[in-house]
Amino acid sequence: MRTRLMRVFCVVCLILLLVAGGFLLGLQQQWWTVPRQWNPFAPLHLADPVTPLTRWKLQRLGDDPEACLTVLQTAPAGTLTYQPLADYTPVANCPLNNVVRLRGTTLQLSSSFVARCPLVAAWALYEQHRLQPLAQTHFGQPVARLTHYGSFACRNIYHRENARRSDHATASALDVASLSLADGTDISVLRDWDDGGEKGAFLRAAFADACSFFGTSLGPDYNAAHANHFHFGLRGFGICR
Structure with a gap:
């Protein structure tokens, strides 16, 4: 964890130096600017290329609902359908804040x-x-459909009485069960993770890449409870198992 934080700190320091250098250079050469995706002060845009600053910008959205909704509006046209929701408490002891209802993406x-x-x-x-x-x-x-087990569940991890609250208790995690391609081919975490073929290779690559965006990514190799799905959650910083 400390190593990861140091890496992020070093990247941020580098970007700050670039911004400062760009400002000084800009006094003489007005054409030079820091690309938005590399500028730590620029808001996140969903269509921008991913950089080491992307996850840091994502983390800042947790405490700023207005900024987060603004970010969702930067999605390319037709790629994100959602409804902003007011804070509410659907189940006692599990209040929800900074939430939306996701209705569609490029996937059904x-x-x-x-x-x-x-x-x-x-x-x-x-x-x-x-x-x-x-x-x-x-x-x-392309992938055309996502089958999931949902995001919100007011419970502790593994339903244990004395355990800490799950990310699902704040709708901060999504459980992905399977993906279907445009031709109808189904790719199941439970069935295809260890198939040794193209489906398994795709699932393993997809899981590995998710670790760059979510604080915690858990899959079938973690434990039996995740044999049939990927858990992608906000909590943590690059946990990938």
Whole structure:
């Protein structure tokens, strides 16, 4: 964890130096600017290329609902359908804040679901910049449908009485069960993770790439409880198991 934080700190320091240098240079050469995706002061745009600053910008959205909704508006046209929601408490002791109902992306969802806004932003980045390109690489076609087990569940981890609250208790995690390609081919975490073929290779690559966007990514190799799904959550910083 300390090593990861030091890496992020070093990257931020480097960008700050570049910004300062660019400002000084700009006094003489007005044409030079820091690209938005590399500027730590520029807001996150979902269509921008991913950089080491992307996850840091994502993390800042957790405490700023207005900024997060503004980020969702930067998604390319037709790639994100959602409804902003007021804070509410659907189940006693599990209040929800900074949430939206996600109705669709470039994928058809098995059902709409309520999720914290930063989780939706992270998924949109992952889907656009990693998941869909991977599907084209492995199968020559896009992913068309997502089957999931939802985001919100008012419970502790593994339903244990004395355990800490799960990310699902704040709608801060999504459980992905399977993906279907444009031609109808189904790719299941439970069935295909260890198949040794193209489906398994795709799932493993898709899981590895998710670790760059979510604080915690858990899959079948973590434990038996995740044998049938990927858990992508906001909590943590690059936990990938």
